[in-house]
Amino acid sequence: MMSRLKRIGLPRLIVHASVLFIVLLWLMPTVGIFVSALRDKDQLAVSGWWTALATAEQTEAVRLGAPESQTQEGTTFVISGNVFEDGAAKTIIAFGTRVQEPGAFPVGEVADIGDGETLLVNADGSYRYTSPTAFEGSRGKRIYLTATTPPQFTFDNYRTVLNAEGIGRSFINSLTVTIPATIIPILIAAFAAYALSWMAFPGRTLIIALVVGLIVVPLQMSLIPLLRMYNEIGNFFGVPSKTYAGIWLAHTAFGMPLAIYLLRNYIVGLPKEIIESARVDGASDFEIFVKIVLPLSFPALASFAIFQFLWVWNDLLVAMVFLGTSKDQLVLTGSLNALLGSRGGNWEILTASAFITIIVPLLVFFSLQRYLVRGLLAGSVKGG
Structure with a gap:
């Protein structure tokens, strides 16, 4: 290896390395634009193009079902459903009821969120929200999810x-x-x-x-x-x-x-x-x-x-x-x-x-x- 380097010559090797560095430096913005244009808009908004092949983690706010969708099971009132109504390819790893603590509770376990209410959120987005009293209001409860999504590429942008x-x-x-x-x-x-x-x-x-x-x-x-x-x-x-x-x-x-x-x-x-x-x-x-x-x-x-x-x-x-x-x-x-x-x-x-x-x-x-x-x-x- 050393003899081969000597035949090439150190000055020539430095020149080649410098040219390669300059080429990569100039090529990087073009590659970044190309990759970004193929990414899903939600992933592009929260991470750089260099993370395009990695699993992305992001926090988002969603609302549970409205009180009008509740059912009664004995003395307990229940609202159930799935937070991913559009069938998004996401996996929830934690959730919370406050924006300051979006990962307060792990998925798959029943969480006590106060006033006798409990909330169970699974990794696939399905949930079960229970209360000892009837739910009131016109809008569902807002919760915060910490979810991971696999790399997603699309031609929809073009x-x-x-x-x-x-x-x-x-x-x-x-x-x-x-x-x-x-x-x-x-x-x-x-x-x-x-x-x-x-x-x-x-x-x-x-x-x-x-x-x-x-x-x-x-x-x-x-x-x-x-x-x-x-x-x-x-x-x-x-x-x-x-x-x-x-x-x-x-x-x-x-x-x-x-x-x-x-x-x-x-x-x-x-x-x-x-x-x-x-x-x-x-x-x-x-x-x-x-x-x-x-x-x-x-x-x-x-x-x-x-x-x-x-x-x-x-x-x-x-x-x-x-x-x-x-x-x-x-x-x-x-x-x-x-x-x-x-x-x-x-x-x-x-x-x-x-x-x-x-x-x-x-x-x-x-x-x-x-x-x-x-x-x-x-x-x-x-x-x-």
Whole structure:
């Protein structure tokens, strides 16, 4: 074992252990959301997701049968039944008549609760409540139970979210916004990146500097001017506002500087001999771009697609400004934000909604992540 560790090397082992720790640290919230969304809402309210596989213990208040259900056995009045009318899979381990002492009496034994009254509660929830005098009042006696429940998992939370909360429609809206808003800037930026890399024209260096400068412009600074420009153009041509075309153009404008920068860094690092050979053979710039540059630039295209897709999918501000907040136009992040206000106490609904929100970005990231580092690092050492 020691010889194997020596072959691996202590520094390398530390690096691997550190990477594994970081991966687990980042993965933990996602696992927590997924597990919480599958748990029963009662268990989720009283224990954390890490206890999902353990038996949960909780205290709850219940009422016994109303006095009108009492029967008389000789000189004794009896109310009997089961506290778990819904057939809950729970096991009672103790009970009490005061909230301060919910486990005052063990189950299966007759407890003297004063004034000649006795109460027997069994582990399955059945009870027998007796009194020497007739029970009075309109409501049953309140008691407190300490019960254990086995782990319970359900898909009801997801069904509630997809069917009753309108998340399904918002999911389609998010796809309608995100897919074109990812493809359009990639197409435009690829042409621009090729021109800035391999085509000589006046002002090319100035345009490259301008693109780099636009990357650091905050979204909040450009949002209002862009919205005013969009509304003025729409009013001039009689185009209605709050359309998908408007938000596609907005995300294209916000993502274009980074897209041109990443793609240009990659394309300028392609072998110069390939481009020159194609030109000697009579290929036009368009043919070189389509047949040579685009196939070779797939890692860079995929890396930007990940960034742009995640940005647009998780966006709320731009969607609310350019698309609106009506139910027919609300994106997934907007629906989840609305749930925080209307269903803030229903953690099972919120966790299910959150996992539905992140499942698509996770699929996109893991399907393209092998190209991410290659696309980002290409051109970082050499460039033209």
